[in-house]
Amino acid sequence: MSDYFVVEPCQSAGGFEIRLSGKKIDIKKAEKVLSKIGTVAGSGPVVLLAKIKGLSLSVYGSGRMMVKGKLKAADAQAFAEEVVSALEKGGAMI
């Protein structure tokens, strides 16, 4: 699982950036998947915004995700694993 993505501090916006390696995200499918584990606040052709476990998550079609909120690196890693796993199982990773 861990070789699918990397998690690193996001310099420009605080929080953490999750990047999929060699995978993109189908935003429409991701919307269905993430609405089961959180609340989708809004979506467009290339981005969706979700609230999951009190954290704000932006998901981009390119395979990049930004998670913001009160969390440490270890929390971000666990959160990323949960989200990536859900997206993978839901067929939202392309």
Added chain:
Amino acid sequence: MNLYTEKFARNRLTKKQQDILRASSFAIVGLGGTGGFILENLLRMGAENIIVFDNDRFELSNFNRQTLATDGSLDTPKTHAAAARAKAINSGAEIDSRGLFGEGSDLGGPDIVLDGSDNIKTKLLVSRSARAEKIPYVFCSAQSSRGIVTVFTIYRFEKAFHLPKEDALEKYRSCSDILCPAASLAGTLAASQAVNVLLEKPFIKAPQALFFDLFRKEIFWRGRLG
């Protein structure tokens, strides 16, 4: 008369000055808040040879201050948006898109470099590359309602900011809470300073610097770095 001269006639520059701007090569490191406005200003003044460094893509949190961030450019590389913007203003403009400016990066032989990066480590690297290539380094920075602009020619960047050892620079995290007018003003002033340098007009030379705070009664003041 041609399209170029007609487009930029209102710059009120002499033909020789406009020719210098047109022929000069500019490097912009970072295409975010300040970098986007640097690019816009250079293009509007008729610059045609611009090297841009950035490996980032536009995201939602960029929209409050980054002029190239639009719904259409969301999740696309910032360098792509820069090239598209350049062509939309002046089809003769050439954008040489490079990735992240980091350790060992080559500025690409410009006449001047303008720094739109958002972290001190990159700024240090850019300043050193400029010094090695013996070209002026236009520094600008914006945060919240404030900003600083100056041009480094001889004075050392490290001395100006009392930088700690390089391995300690990591703790200096960038801050992106910036008002659009502050990013815009810092980028605009940086672009104008670059033009002043190339046209041999007066410019602010480090360690002197121009400071501003949009929330103060006296918005601008001069100070000394270092």
